[in-house]
Amino acid sequence: MEINNSLKAEVLVEALPYICKFQDHRIVIKYGGHAMVNKEAKNWIAQDIVLLRFVGINPVVVHGGGPEIDAAMRKMGKEPEFIHGLRVTDEETMEIVKMILVGKINGDIVSKLGKYGGKAIGLSGKSGYLIKAKKKKGYIIKDNKKIEIDLGKVGDVEEINTELIDILLEKKYIPVISPIGIDDKGDIFNLNADMVAGDIAAAIGAKKLIMITDVDGIMKNIEDPSTLFKKLTISEAEELIKEGMISGGMIPKVEACINALKKGVESVHIINGKIPHSILLEIFTEEGIGTMIVKD
Numbered sequence: 001m002e003i004n005n006s007l008k009a010e011v012l013v014e015a016l017p018y019i020c021k022f023q024d025h026r027i028v029i030k031y032g033g034h035a036m037v038n039k040e041a042k043n044w045i046a047q048d049i050v051l052l053r054f055v056g057i058n059p060v061v062v063h064g065g066g067p068e069i070d071a072a073m074r075k076m077g078k079e080p081e082f083i084h085g086l087r088v089t090d091e092e093t094m095e096i097v098k099m100i101l102v103g104k105i106n107g108d109i110v111s112k113l114g115k116y117g118g119k120a121i122g123l124s125g126k127s128g129y130l131i132k133a134k135k136k137k138g139y140i141i142k143d144n145k146k147i148e149i150d151l152g153k154v155g156d157v158e159e160i161n162t163e164l165i166d167i168l169l170e171k172k173y174i175p176v177i178s179p180i181g182i183d184d185k186g187d188i189f190n191l192n193a194d195m196v197a198g199d200i201a202a203a204i205g206a207k208k209l210i211m212i213t214d215v216d217g218i219m220k221n222i223e224d225p226s227t228l229f230k231k232l233t234i235s236e237a238e239e240l241i242k243e244g245m246i247s248g249g250m251i252p253k254v255e256a257c258i259n260a261l262k263k264g265v266e267s268v269h270i271i272n273g274k275i276p277h278s279i280l281l282e283i284f285t286e287e288g289i290g291t292m293i294v295k296d
Helices: 002-022 037-053 066-075 091-115 164-171 193-203 234-243 248-260 278-284
Strands: 026-031 060-065 120-124 129-133 137-144 145-149 155-160 174-178 180-182 188-190 206-211 231-233 267-272 291-294
Touching: 002 129, 002 278, 026 037, 026 193, 037 060, 037 066, 037 091, 037 120, 037 137, 060 091, 060 164, 060 193, 066 091, 091 120, 091 174, 091 180, 091 188, 091 206, 129 193, 155 164, 155 180, 155 193, 164 174, 174 206, 193 206, 193 248, 206 248, 231 234, 234 248, 234 291
Parallel strands: 026 060, 026 206, 060 174, 120 174, 129 180, 206 267, 231 291
Antiparallel strands: 129 155, 137 145, 180 188, 267 291
């Protein structure tokens, strides 16, 4: 029992300088992957986020919902289609995306945070024109030529209106944001949640951006955890994309990280949400877990 208590005390003492360092700062947490559908993972991630709030850190949550959207689409007889990691979104798919992101996942996260004592508010990019968006131009490469294609209701972030987030953080609420944008005409767009998280982190002056994924971070060999890159610079990450070591859905994730860093975020962390209390381990321990990307 004494050893147990001693270890607990050591953990708390190790966390102290990091609590002091990040107190009153803003941290954006992009919540995605299968950790969103695993019951245990949902509990410990909610606990981590609430704990951050109670030690004086200001978390903002941006969530995806890919696995649940895929499942809902297949139930309705539609096969998900992706180009360069982006979901092709026709009108019917857009309705499914809104139903799952805003109608289900956002509310589930808010409820889970409330269960552990957090005051959370669910938002989408439509709320107070929080995320102004425009239609995204898609493309494919054919015969070494870039050919433009229509991705449907897929958008790019044009502008983040931080007023609503600022008000909520001042009142000690945890904003939980769905990645749906709106343009000047009131048209709605499906946005890449990683890019939204990066843009929001930059716009609100976040100290850190944490990307919760299904893998340990960026690795030379996805099958070998020992090849994990613990720390990368922007130029090193860009080189890994060129070399094809970073591919598929990890490309927009890393591009979002680089974008956030170039716009002022201090550091970005890609971590595995299936590891218990991965957020706390990344923020409050010397070693951390996952991959940290920083400016050159």
